[in-house]
Amino acid sequence: MRKTDFAVAAALAVTLFAWGLSYVWTKIALAEMGPFTLACARFSLATGLFALAFAVSGRRPRPLSRADHGRLFLLSLLQPVGHFAFETCGLVLTSASAAACIVAAIPLAVVGLDAALGRGRAGLSDLARVAASMAGVACVVAGGAGPGPGGGKLAGDLLMVGAVAATAGYVVAGGALARRLDALTVTFVQLAWGAVLFAPACAFELAGRGWPQLTASAAAALAALTVLASFAAFACYNFVLARLPAARAALWLNAVPVVTALAAWAALGERLSPLEAAGGVMVLAAVAAPASGGKSAGAPRGLGKGPAFREGKGAR
Secondary structure: OOHHHHHHHHHHHHHHHHHHHHHHHHHHHHOOOOHHHHHHHHHHHHHHHHHHHHHHHOOOOOOOOHHHHHHHHHHHHHHHHHHHHHHHHHHHHOOHHHHHHHHOOHHHHHHHHHHHOOOOOOOHHHHHHHHHHHHHHHHHHHHOOOOOOOOOHHHHHHHHHHHHHHHHHHHHHHHHHHHHOOHHHHHHHHHHHHHHHHHHHHHHHHHHHOOOOOOHHHHHHHHHHHHHHHHHHHHHHHHHHOOOOHHHHHHHHHHHHHHHHHHHHHHHOOOOOHHHHHHHHHHHHHHHOOOOOOOOOOOOOOOOOHHHHHHHOOOO
16 A cells, blocks of 8 residues: 555555544534534634644645635535534434434535536436435435424434535635645634634624533533544644545545444434434435446545546546
């Protein structure tokens, strides 16, 4: 395995671990603080960590043109703001396991968006995979349609579908920026915009609910969300996006629900209903199925295989 291959593999491992567990950490933190307070806190703290890392290392974020600042602002509206507004509010209502099963549809949403933008061709097999993934998400939503807090689990599942759409746009748009700029600069500016844009909703939430009194478990969950799921995982995934095509980078996110389901079972005692589990399997199977060989929809030929990573380095 070449150094580049190993670096991409390590970055993917950190991303999958942190984002898989982030659903459980979010559920723990949400028991004691509001969704917008949580989002603003984690991104403010993560931005501070990046500023500290730049100061200690002597590095500086890459100077950006006004146009690049505008592009990163628009990117931040999708991720972190769009994704985490949907996700954090959705996790108030739905289970961590069901949320992760729905989010597993992101890779095929990227395939469809890539094709719609003319960056790749979706063949019949790709369309079948997208249809199967959509059917799987429908099963997850239908299988957990019982009542939930604050408006029902159905609303939470539908909010997670919104998170899928936001992240698909981020993966497609973010890859080009990360390849042209550098991953650390993109991540730092993204998280800073996230903190700023979540601040008004956080202030409104605090005015109504007061400052949260965090227990040790909630504080630990917030720390993990800040250091691992925000600081480390965003930097690692932007590093991956700079070296793999958007659809290939997104494909590896299908391991996230597996990590989440195991962690939610161990830490929260969650169980998927049979229909939810069947829907999750349908989504994962659709994502893992061989693609038609179109320009953007191909599945990776295996982690650690040199050609797969060489193809991605400089694509699009």
